[in-house]
Amino acid sequence: MQENYKAKAYDILKNLNIEEGDLIEIKKGDLRIRGILLPSYSKDERIFVIKLDNGYNIGISIDNISEIKLITKNSSKAQESERKEVSRNGAKSEIKIISTGGTIVSKVEYETGAVRPALTTEEIVQFLPEINEIAKVDAEVLFSILSENMKPEYWVKIAESVKKAFDEGNTGVVIAHGTDTMAYTASALAFSLRSLQGPVVLVGSQRSSDRPSSDSAINLLSAVTTAKYAPFGEVVVNMHADSSDTYALVHRGVKVRKMHSSRRDAFQSVNDKPLAKVLWKERKLVMLDKSYMSKKGETTLDAKFDNRAFLLYYYPGLDRDFLEHILTNTKIRGLIIAGTGLGHTSSDYVELFRKATKDGIFIGMTTQCLFGRVNMNVYTTGRQLLDAGVTPLEDMLPEVALVKLMWVLAHEQDLEKIRSLMISNLVGEINPRHTLDLFPRWSYE
């Protein structure tokens, strides 16, 4: 059991007959730390990793430890076998946890020191016995990839797994996913799975689960809380709301974006309010937005994508050469432009776009500002682009518009039908009404 605690750390534990999962107390200087001993994947053999009551993991160097006491033996093990007992008795799960990889289920790779997806969801459940107090869960490792390697064929597999989970009687689904492309997958699932029977909750972690300060435990706990108690049938992203672990936020899958490369509270709703907040300690879901899609009778699955769509981030000085190559020498069927301001590019490109739309290529306009709506009627350039056949896509995020276009291209061939679907609000990807409080900013008053 202590195989992860080598050398000195290992000897200490062996002598005290302490195993992973045991509740222990460590005295170090004036400090008393009580928590559950976790497996350590640290290269440093002189470190214990302890899971504290508040959900945090901390690493403690064995140097200068004056006392280690066993408090309770192996509580998670006991609960795990209890859980297995339930399974054997044939009781069905309520919440399915589908693991796809990412930091929430990752560990440090010994050779390179880098983080690799590895731990199974079962292992996580083992160290999060509280999950079983919320709902009967069942875990499945669908695949184990870093989310930057996600692609449309995986979106299809995840969508199929979700459909299967509902068909088997689960009332909610949690998907453990890397954070890098979590928002793209959320959109893909939202367009592929309709009339949902229950919530589909994507969750990730910004710190890997074996690390001190990992947020994976708290995030998974709050995702299961959302999957259990949410009144909606929507695809959502459930992530940390702040950097001090007080609560999580539930974002509509087609209105969320990773807005920071490393912070725990990296995910933000853009052009929409979060649907709910989760008080993970109280295991309580508080709705913030009452306009959600309610649960339906039977989930429908229609997951196919055509990736002959390109996302162009417009910038001044964009060489015509690049754009012409993409529009004329590739098998492109659609282009999403992240234009400037209200939805512009240089008017130099108007004729190129006119030719492309005449050739049947869909061109949709979003804004690289991310916040706000495109409005191509205000300025001359916008009107010229409209006249050239460019379709304004309201307040859709560029990434969401792209995923939607991949889905639409796989369903329609005719440009007018593609256009009509792209401007229809299929699953809440367009928010017709913006309020002032949708834009976050600092105050320097």
Added chain:
Amino acid sequence: MQENYKAKAYDILKNLNIEEGDLIEIKKGDLRIRGILLPSYSKDERIFVIKLDNGYNIGISIDNISEIKLITKNSSKAQESERKEVSRNGAKSEIKIISTGGTIVSKVEYETGAVRPALTTEEIVQFLPEINEIAKVDAEVLFSILSENMKPEYWVKIAESVKKAFDEGNTGVVIAHGTDTMAYTASALAFSLRSLQGPVVLVGSQRSSDRPSSDSAINLLSAVTTAKYAPFGEVVVNMHADSSDTYALVHRGVKVRKMHSSRRDAFQSVNDKPLAKVLWKERKLVMLDKSYMSKKGETTLDAKFDNRAFLLYYYPGLDRDFLEHILTNTKIRGLIIAGTGLGHTSSDYVELFRKATKDGIFIGMTTQCLFGRVNMNVYTTGRQLLDAGVTPLEDMLPEVALVKLMWVLAHEQDLEKIRSLMISNLVGEINPRHTLDLFPRWSYE
């Protein structure tokens, strides 16, 4: 003079001998509105446009007006001739206002109803006599284009004009610019103009100047305040800080982004604090960040750009075909990737990038999260990309990295020299220390 007030409105004014620029009082129902009569470009001939004391313009329908009174004759005209007097006396200007176009100097196009850049800076100064109370200004219309049509050759012209303005003895420069690509131009000027003698202040407007609720007057006033009182020699963006007109913020040109398509407070500092705030009513500049580049003896000009650089916004499902075309069939010399999270793409592209960097193409990594820093040492994919020769670009915004690359490519041919310049912090485009308060978010506590 009243040529813009036609039909009924025109008759009323003619009878009262009221001209544009006069201070008048209008009684309508219980309301008394006092302000300066502005030229109206509205198609509606039954509307007066009045500039209020608080800097706002409002449109008032002539219907149900019970009284119009002339309070003071033509105050702006008097001041304008006073200013011309000063000029004739040979007194030099302190602040140069260079107009490039955009909404701050735009009017409604009669044929289409869309907004077109048209008003000269002089016309604006005419209706903003307060500007001359802050500093002796001189205005120049460099060109009159919507900023979405901005391109590197125009950046060069603006940089040359700024250099000339300092050489002529001005201590600060204000550049009126469309907001769509203002941040790109700010970066271009920051890399082209070094050891600045004084502040170079870009300013725009989110509502055109002839519209009720235009913010152009306030913005221009605060930009001139910044140009006059700022202790720094940096290129900055001066824009509204909130939606209630209390103050403006001064953002470092290489750390700012238009984050909303239509709000008055659309501009935000990203990965950096704003340098200062401007209390435009008090004509006061309050520094928020003490670490700025101080004014230098003589501004140097080195403005050239090579636009054989492409900005790739990575997304799952990106077809290899698009990327291969750009990397192998165009005259590309450099690629900036807006990658996911800490700086990733799918590992499927690693070998393609390795080939490209071997062929001498610079590939730099930024994050599409926008906030936060890239760190390619944490995950396996990041390490693979590093090994393939991809250069991590710290916390640089994708757009800033792109403009910098265009500048660097015009100065260096050798890949190692290009790389070395790209990772050097030339003008504050890299912020080595992030604090928690750099990330804006809502509180739902």
